[in-house]
Amino acid sequence: MRPEIVRKMIECGMRVSEDEKIYVDNVEVDYSAVARALDVDRRVVKQTAQQIRRNRYLFSLFSMTKPLGTSLVSLVSQLGYTAIIIEADPKSPGVMAGVAEILSRHGMVVRQAVAEDPEMVPDAKMTLVVEGQLTGQAMEELHSLKVVRSIKILK
Numbered sequence: 151m152r153p154e155i156v157r158k159m160i161e162c163g164m165r166v167s168e169d170e171k172i173y174v175d176n177v178e179v180d181y182s183a184v185a186r187a188l189d190v191d192r193r194v195v196k197q198t199a200q201q202i203r204r205n206r207y208l209f210s211l212f213s214m215t216k217p218l219g220t221s222l223v224s225l226v227s228q229l230g231y232t233a234i235i236i237e238a239d240p241k242s243p244g245v246m247a248g249v250a251e252i253l254s255r256h257g258m259v260v261r262q263a264v265a266e267d268p269e270m271v272p273d274a275k276m277t278l279v280v281e282g283q284l285t286g287q288a289m290e291e292l293h294s295l296k297v298v299r300s301i302k303i304l305k
Contacts, residue, residue, distance in 0.1 A: 163217030233304035240268035
């Protein structure tokens, strides 16, 4: 089983069916398509799906994974939203709560929030898409959070 294939399956919300096929939601994904995305042989992708199906624990996980949905980050300028990408200590509790509390005090509505899993993604980040534009005061308060290392704003 190749770790890069498993990571891609998790990243895309791919699941393995009883008959060892790969799906994103209810759309079957050909082994060759996954192989091309990772520059590996399609047989290695098929073998990974077979190994997952034969392992009770892995199949219990990968038979129920689902995609998170569409990220709004690339659409923020068209929608009039702002994306806030925060690098913070991923092991510290309360990062999202602290950020949400500051945004709430400034009347900002969070439309989408995604926190990457630090066990799966090196340099994991938290991304929030909010209605409107971030004020300078809100930005200063976000920077003042002890666990925040950096903030990037996309408009």
